[in-house]
Each structure stands twice: as structure tokens, then as C-alpha cells.
Amino acid sequence: MTNGKTASLAATETRGRSSREIVSNYLDLLSFSQTFGADNRAIRVGSEIALIKPAFEQHNYGDEKAPSLTMNFAKTLMAKRIAILPLLAFLTACSYGPERLHVSLENVIAKPSSHTFAAAVEVSRVRDPVGFISRFPNGGIRDVLAVEARVYLIHVDKASIERVAVFEDYGGIPNPKSASVSGWRDDTLYVTLFGYGGHNSSWNGDQLDDPRYVYYEVPPSGTVQKIESLPENRTRARQTGPLQTPPFLRLGKGHLDVRIGIDDRPGQPNHGAIFSVDPETGQPSLTFLDSPPTTP
DSSP states (O other): OOOHHHHHHHHHHTTTOOHHHHHHHHHHHHHHHHHHOHHHHHHHHHHHHHHHHHHHHHTTOOGGGHHHHHHHHHHHHHHHHHHTHHHHHHHHHSEEEEEEEEEEEEEEEEOTTSSEEEEEEEEEEEEEEESHHHHTTTSOOOEEEEEEEEEEEEEGGGTEEEEEEEETTGGGOSEEEEEEEEEEETTEEEEEEEEESSBOTTTSOBOTTSEEEEEEEEOTTOOOEEESSOOTTOBOOOOSSSOOOSSOEEEEEOSSEEEEEESOOTTSOOEEEEEEEOTTTOOEEEEESSSOOOOO
16 A cells, blocks of 8 residues: 555656556566566565556556556566576576696607607696687687696606606796797706787787797706706707617607607618507506617
8 A cells, every 4th residue: 555655756756757668667677686686676676666556546547457457567577588588598608617637748859869758748727618608709718727837758768757847837927828848958958938928908819919938947857947048059859851870769749649660760670659648637658569679
């Protein structure tokens, strides 16, 4: 029951608004409140009803118009609820799936005159985009939770794998992109980490005007040291091409594995092995196609 003071206030606030507009506004609030929480519904719906009832009385709606008005009200309410479904679909579409590992074998280089080579591997924890909006138009961008670069020495003649370096923060590069083993000087291995200073704020791409390079050396002692630049007299073994004098390796890199030819020479039995990185765990392995070679 609305008293005279409330009806007078409602009539003043609804002046210049048609009953259709008031009902439409009420339905908007009702649909929003029912969808996004009951706490706001009681307040918003209650205040709008206080405006609707005096407006109906002002326009002298009689009982004969009540069924038609009720039917229109119900139809409009249904339409409003259906209209909000695309918004809900949009909100649920912008999401990510469960966490998983993403593994990439970045590059490999052989050590001269040996059965040893080095490999750089990137391992990151990511969540893949799910839903149409998140994956449109190019499949979407992964949510990267953490990323690290790992460096391995694979001693084929000893059938062993040695992890010699792990860069958990990618050398402090804000937007890391790649890791690579960059050559040898005697028994010291050199590593390059690359990325950008951040993201372009206008389109969320790489900040191309701020490239970052960080260099490291990995001596036989295993103590990884950051250096200002790479030495110029670095070497690496030729992995394909003309004949070489044993010991040597021929390496064929794939996405997550390396086909290894050991002292391959025409007219002689070929010895081979496969170095691979597990895509789910990031763990490396070395498998021989026959017996391991021995260094002369």
C-alpha cells in the first residue's frame, strides 16, 4: 500500500517518463540483479516498483487491461533474459584451461673433436586459452605463469646427460623469447638469453624497441657466470657436410629430439642415437640404436 507522500514523490520522479520506459527500466534492473546477485536485487527492484505502481495509477489502467499488460510484461521479461545470454557467453569465453608444461628444444651445437654436444631447452608453465573469444582470431595467447631455460651437455661416448645450468628468471629479462648455446672456447660453453623489456601497451605485442640480451659462460667447474659479451673466438663443430676425422657427431635437430650420427663415414656401419625431451615432464633422455661409441 502506497501512502500519499510516497505516491506524490513517485509521481514527481516519474514525470516525463512513460509507463513503458519505467517498465523497461525495471526489467533491465531485474534481469541484471537476478543474474549478478540477490543482494542488490531487493534494493533496486523495490525502488523501481515504488515508481511503477503510481505511474500505472496515474494512467488509470483498469482491470480490463490487466491481462494484456501482464502478458506484455512477461514477454518483455523473457526477451530481456534471453538478451543477456550473449553477455554471459562472452564472459565465460574469456578464460584459460588447466596448467600444463610447454617444452621447446631451442638449439644444439657439437663440441669440436668430441662425442659431446650441448642443448638449450625452454620449459614453461602455461595455461591455454579456451572459448571462442579467447582463441579468436589466431588461436589465442597462452597465459605464461613461469618460464626457465635449461642447458644440457650430452656425452654420447659416456651415455650420459649433464644439466649444467638453469636460468629460472631468464636472466631477469621481463619478456623472454629464446635461449641458445652459442659456442665453445676450449672447454667453456657460452649461452645467450634473448627477449624484450616488456609488452607494447597499445597492442600487447613485443616491445621491439627494447631488445634484451644476457650472456653467460659455463666453465668445466660448473660455476655459471654472467658476462658482458660473447668472445669472438668461439668455435663449434661442423654438424653436417664433408668428411671429418673421428671423433665427431652429425646432429639433425627436430622439434623435441636430435638424431645423432656418430662418426658416420661412407662404407662403414653407421652408429646412431636419439636425444629427446619429454613434452609433458621436460626430462631429457638418450637412446642408442646400437651400442654406445668409444672415443679413440
